[in-house]
Amino acid sequence: MFSWFWYIFPCLGILLLQILWHNNTGKTPAKKIPAGNRGIPVIGETIQFMAAINSNKGFYDFIKIRRLKYGNCFKTNIFGKTHVFISSTEATKKILSNEEGNFTKRYIKSIAKLVGDQSLLCASHHTLFSTTSLSTMVRQFDELTINNLSTWHKKSSIIILHEALKELEMLHKDIGLIYEAMLSFPLRLPWTKFYKGLQARKRIISLLDKEARRKSKEKYDGFLDYLLIKDEQMIQLTNEQIKDNILTMIIAGQDTTASAITWMVKYLDDNPKALNNLRAEQQALRQKVSCKAYLTYEDLNCMPYASKVVKESLRMASIVPWFPRMALQDCEIEGFTIKKGWNINVDAKSIHFDPMIFHDPHKFNPSRFDDDSKPYSFLAFGMGGRTCLGLHLARAMMLVFVYRLTTSYRWKVLDSDESIEKWTLFSRLKSGCPIHVTSIEEERDSPNASKT
Numbered sequence: 001m002f003s004w005f006w007y008i009f010p011c012l013g014i015l016l017l018q019i020l021w022h023n024n025t026g027k028t029p030a031k032k033i034p035a036g037n038r039g040i041p042v043i044g045e046t047i048q049f050m051a052a053i054n055s056n057k058g059f060y061d062f063i064k065i066r067r068l069k070y071g072n073c074f075k076t077n078i079f080g081k082t083h084v085f086i087s088s089t090e091a092t093k094k095i096l097s098n099e100e101g102n103f104t105k106r107y108i109k110s111i112a113k114l115v116g117d118q119s120l121l122c123a124s125h126h127t128l129f130s131t132t133s134l135s136t137m138v139r140q141f142d143e144l145t146i147n148n149l150s151t152w153h154k155k156s157s158i159i160i161l162h163e164a165l166k167e168l169e170m171l172h173k174d175i176g177l178i179y180e181a182m183l184s185f186p187l188r189l190p191w192t193k194f195y196k197g198l199q200a201r202k203r204i205i206s207l208l209d210k211e212a213r214r215k216s217k218e219k220y221d222g223f224l225d226y227l228l229i230k231d232e233q234m235i236q237l238t239n240e241q242i243k244d245n246i247l248t249m250i251i252a253g254q255d256t257t258a259s260a261i262t263w264m265v266k267y268l269d270d271n272p273k274a275l276n277n278l279r280a281e282q283q284a285l286r287q288k289v290s291c292k293a294y295l296t297y298e299d300l301n302c303m304p305y306a307s308k309v310v311k312e313s314l315r316m317a318s319i320v321p322w323f324p325r326m327a328l329q330d331c332e333i334e335g336f337t338i339k340k341g342w343n344i345n346v347d348a349k350s351i352h353f354d355p356m357i358f359h360d361p362h363k364f365n366p367s368r369f370d371d372d373s374k375p376y377s378f379l380a381f382g383m384g385g386r387t388c389l390g391l392h393l394a395r396a397m398m399l400v401f402v403y404r405l406t407t408s409y410r411w412k413v414l415d416s417d418e419s420i421e422k423w424t425l426f427s428r429l430k431s432g433c434p435i436h437v438t439s440i441e442e443e444r445d446s447p448n449a450s451k452t
Contacts, residue, residue, distance in 0.1 A: 018076050038077045056421075073091070084338060084342055098317065138297045142400045205243050259316060263427075277305055281303065283406075309402065322345040354377075
């Protein structure tokens, strides 16, 4: 029996070697998976992600560190899900254009639960931002801007972000709870940020119900009013769609625009040459529209340099640093295998600061947009079939604001700290950008005014 063992053992060894050789030569090589650290089982790198959120560098710092370590395509695990981050214009085009139907929009679970699944972030409501509705909103925002700015120069200093969000003052506390919950772990326990955010959502929805009932009997002239009426096809939004979209406009609309305006004011203060060019254009426009009480949507098309200032501000601020999608099936991106169910994120901020795309990317230079940029390189609003539906509204609001500010006032930023506010979904200055404002007209009329 012993002799049989020594006969069989070498035979089994030879057979095993043949199997291994066959497996290594008879099959195609294993597909390349993006590099990265999956972290602790189930938890992944969620703790590190949360730590970045709770720092003054902002949650994008988590992505930046890993991109520098692993390259332009890497994977990680957040909230128990595999996330791939990629930052090339070629991959961006493939993902956002989605011509092969491999991807769908996908938000972190906590965000989707807080804004609601009927939000325009997840569904299309294009008539809300038609030219007709935008024209009405431009006039309304211009009137609001005039009224607010007229009080600014009478104060010793203003916090721009606070002023821009003043219309939300009654909801401020609950909105703050929702902001903090958006990037939190989705646990429905009373002491968690996510639970408190859900409770805040309920209170806001209750207030919106009351407002909708009141508005249903009045004239249609506001955003809520446009949600309540039927469109050209006589299709009316459901109550759930109305409430989810109002919440979305408060969170993903007004807050992003307020943050963008804050950054724009800071960048212009830091760059006198760009500010002088902008002021010259806006003053020339003022002469043409002086007979009008308010700007029109058509007037905004006469602001070529201001439009570049808006684009450059959005590029540098990168308020929304990445755009999330989910793979519907196994596919390949730039030689890497992306598995079905993985979250794949277009790293817009990395592309915005790529020196191969934007020369001297850390310099504020609106004139860089004199020439058409490379396709899929300016991603402030995303691109492709899921481009941000509010992009025209956001652009319009920024142009109206910059027109009124530069033609009637001068300002000076009082705090240059660029630290990012903690626990925010969108990049916001911790300081809120305090400024001192003076009226150009009063400065001109004052006999003791210094010449500038």
